[in-house]
Amino acid sequence: MKLGSLKEGGRDGTLIVVDRAVKKAVRATGVAPTLQKALDDWTTAEPKLRALAQQLADGKAAGAFDLDTKALAAPLPRAYQWADGSAYVVHVELVRKARGVEMPPSFWTDPLMYQGGSDSFIGPNDDIEAVDEAHGIDFEGEIGVIVDDVPMGVTPEAARRHIRLVTILNDVSLRNLIVTELAKGFGFFHGKPATAFAPVAVTPDELGDAWDGGKLNLPLISTLNGKEFGHPNAATDLTFDFGQLIAHAAKTRHLEAGTVVGSGTVANRDAGVGCSCIAERRVRETIDSGKPATPFMSFGDRIRIEMFDRAGQSIFGAIDQKVARYTP
Structure with a gap:
């Protein structure tokens, strides 16, 4: 459904x-x-x-x-809670490697997660509104799930049974703002504008054997200005599945029905499959050649994010957005 x-x-x-x-x-x-x-x-x-x-x-x-x-709006145009993880630790590892910063071993056992703005999600064809290209406009292709009421202290195994819907999303990031925000040691705010969602969210049975209850075993395809940017598989190199992410989010609180939990940027260790965000490509370029070559997005750029089943049919429909200048 x-x-x-x-x-x-x-x-x-x-x-x-x-x-x-x-x-x-x-x-x-x-x-x-x-x-x-x-x-x-x-x-x-x-x-x-x-x-x-x-x-x-x-x-x-x-x-x-x-x-x-x-x-269409987002399937949930606004939600009581939006908790975004970083389940592909290889992505975090690459970013820290490019900065010359050692990654704590705990990152492999304890999920990273932040609480994003959920008062206004945007639809699959809505513009990415930005004030300034200098903010470092980036897309992030992710998997997301929507849960029913989840009790505090739930186990990962039990948490999987609370997943009611699955979708894909574009967790837009303003990279040059994030750098200064993280330096303050208090998390994201300005660097995370409205998140865009696919046209539909689907019940897990729609995914067939590509869904094992906690992860989705299909490529997520990102296309920037008509050229494929990446097609990493959402099950490959996944450190924490959605059962683990939901359990992490519910460690000290109950999650209300309609809470959205994100996977973080889908990333594979294999560079040949490309990337689900510009920042990761820039990191790989820095590691390989000493400096990044791919620019962040400009006004007029278009990003398309989509996932197909094994028969070639679009599962969630496409996120297809243009970057547009916002004038207050």
Whole structure:
């Protein structure tokens, strides 16, 4: 089952059920007005949403319409919590190597995680608004999951059973702001603008044997200005799966239904598969030749992030965004 949200009905959008090809949709307001409301009462809402999805697949859903992804918000236009991990420790290792900084051994056993801004996610075709190119505008291709209510102290094994939806996202970063923020020793803020999400989030069964309950075994493809930038596999070199990330997030707090947990930038040790962000390519260039060669994004640049199943069908639809100048 694939779910999305139209940019209508208020800040939380209008819940829709989307077909497997991400071409047709039907409003699900008879079940729940928003995805958050569905997640709040998932036990009741899920079977009704699945019945509607079957009607859509059979061509019998009343009010079905052709889907225009430009009309979509993020599946959750805003969330109670957005916790982003760094599950691909090879990515962190490369960054620190380029800076000549030794990586603590604990990074391999204790996940890194920060709490991002979740009051306003953006849709798959919304512009990446930026004030200044000098901020170092970068994309970050990631996997994300949406959970139901998760109890504090949950084990990784039990945490996997709380995953209700899976999606992909672009965790936009302003690299040159992040450097100065990290130097203060208090985390990100200005360096992390609004995160963009794919057109749909899907229930794990949609992923077939590519999903093992905690990780997704498929390449994530990033295309910058029409040229492939990278296709690392989301299961390769994954240090912490989503069970471990969710358990880490719930170590000292309960997670409310609708919490979004991110994987961090998908990265593989094999340089031949490319990268899911510009910063990693610049790091590899620095290690290889002493300095970076690839610039960060400029106004007018376009990034596309997508994942295909083994039959070649787009699973979540594409994140396809342009960098645009924002004038206050």
